[in-house]
Amino acid sequence: xxxxxxxANQKGGVGKTTTCVNLAxxxxxxxxTVLLIDLDPQGNATVGCGVxxxxxxxxxxxxxxxxxxxxxxxxxxxxxxxxxxSNSELTESEVGLLSLPLREHRLLKALSQQRGRxxxxxxxxxxxxxxxxxxxxxxADSVLIPMQCEYYALEGLTALLSTVExxxxxxxxxxxxxxxxxxxxxxxxxxxxxxxxQLLEHFKDKVYITSIPRNVRLAEAPSHGLPGVVYDKxxxxxxxxxxxxxxxxxxxxxxxxxxxxxxx
Ligand code: ATP
Ligand code: MG
Numbered sequence: 001x002x003x004x005x006x007x008a009n010q011k012g013g014v015g016k017t018t019t020c021v022n023l024a025x026x027x028x029x030x031x032x033t034v035l036l037i038d039l040d041p042q043g044n045a046t047v048g049c050g051v052x053x054x055x056x057x058x059x060x061x062x063x064x065x066x067x068x069x070x071x072x073x074x075x076x077x078x079x080x081x082x083x084x085x086s087n088s089e090l091t092e093s094e095v096g097l098l099s100l101p102l103r104e105h106r107l108l109k110a111l112s113q114q115r116g117r118x119x120x121x122x123x124x125x126x127x128x129x130x131x132x133x134x135x136x137x138x139x140a141d142s143v144l145i146p147m148q149c150e151y152y153a154l155e156g157l158t159a160l161l162s163t164v165e166x167x168x169x170x171x172x173x174x175x176x177x178x179x180x181x182x183x184x185x186x187x188x189x190x191x192x193x194x195x196x197x198q199l200l201e202h203f204k205d206k207v208y209i210t211s212i213p214r215n216v217r218l219a220e221a222p223s224h225g226l227p228g229v230v231y232d233k234x235x236x237x238x239x240x241x242x243x244x245x246x247x248x249x250x251x252x253x254x255x256x257x258x259x260x261x262x263x264x
Contacts, residue, residue, distance in 0.1 A: 002033075002118040003252060004111065005178055006140035011156040012127035015146040015183030018218055018228070020124040021048040022238070025227035026245035028080035032119040035074070038086035039107070039136055040126040041094065046085040049077045050225030053087035060086045064093040064106045064135065070114055079230045082118075090132070097131045104131070104171055108139040120248075129163050137164065138171045142178030146212075149182055149195035177203075179251075181244065182211035210244040213237060 007016045007023075017040070024036045037060060038045040043053040062068035063084065074082050097103040107123075114121060123136040137143060143164055147153050161177070168175040180203055186192050199207050212218075215237030218228040229238040 002115045002121055003142070004115070004121040004123070004140045006123040006125055006133075006136040006143045007146060008125040008133055008136065008143050008160060009145050009147055009156065010127055010129045010133070010160060011147070011153070014127075014148050014153075015181075015212065016127070017044040017048060017124050019144070019146045019181060019183065019212070019241070019244075020045050020122050021222075021227045022218065022229050022241035023245055023248070024049075024081045024120075024122055025079040025229045026241045027120055027248070029229065029242065030245050030249050032245075032249065033117070034081035035084065035114060035118045035121045036081060037084045037107075037121065037123045037136075039090070039123050039132050040086060041088050041090035042126065043085070043087040043090075044222070045124040046083065046087065047225065048222040048227065049079065049081075049083045049085075051075055051077065051083055051085045053085065056085055056087055059089055060084045061090045061093050063110045064090075064097060065100075066106070070110050079227050094126075094130060094132055097135070104134050104138045107135040108172075111139050129159065134163075134167070137167045137175060140172070141174050142176050144178045144181060146181045146183045147199075148184050149192040149199070151191065151195070153195055154198060177206055179248075180207045182207070184214045185211040186214055187211075208244060208247055210240055210247055212240045212244070215240075 007020045024034045027034045046053045058068045058073045063070055074084050076082050125133045125136050182196055213236050215235055217232045217235035218237035221228040221231035224231055229241050
């Protein structure tokens, strides 16, 4: 059974989309089957995967509003994974879902048939704790939190963690924090090191061993419609995402082994 991971942080520009796209490609390179769901009306993940957001017959918006099935909108991309694309039409769901029944459960319902088909389903969330992000958190098994080691980073984290806790006590008991990822990390600055130390102190092994360095190749890659790990797999940023994918797969293998031991 596949694992559904939401990449969320209501703070903008922290590396959610860069992580989602590169992790999808790096997991695919580790022979994992991956579905990426772009749940942001900005459509950045869609572009980063090489899909043109202006030429879409249907998007994740149609899935949430139950006009289409996921199988009608999914596309395979050359980097070796599948994508459910998005564009600005998704703002229709952001507002429209509010007046619909079971509004928080739309994505969960849509994904019920997909779980068995993929090892990982990654959801790229928008920079807000809105109905789209709530749909992602209700559908997900876990949340991966990309964050920059900056002064206000920890304050934003509190709001996200309290939302995760609320949802895990009500709509989705499976939900837990998958891990916290230090992005655009510059080990030369003392502030980054201080915040990183605080993170490790508070969240211990929930912080990934891998951190992602600031690397211009990762920022260039979307304009070529490719994940950084495909555009230049030797770049420091790409190597970091490959190492993150290995960390996730290793952790998942341990989880599954533990579960099997409990069952037998
Ligand atoms: P939003 O909240 O708007 O959805 P986001 O959290 O998804 O943003 P990204 O779009 O992934 O963040 O990254 C923000 C900007 O930083 C982008 O221009 C991206 O190319 C750049 N960026 C992300 N990670 C790195 C990195 N490790 N090194 C250099 N640039 C990066
Ligand atoms: Mg984004």
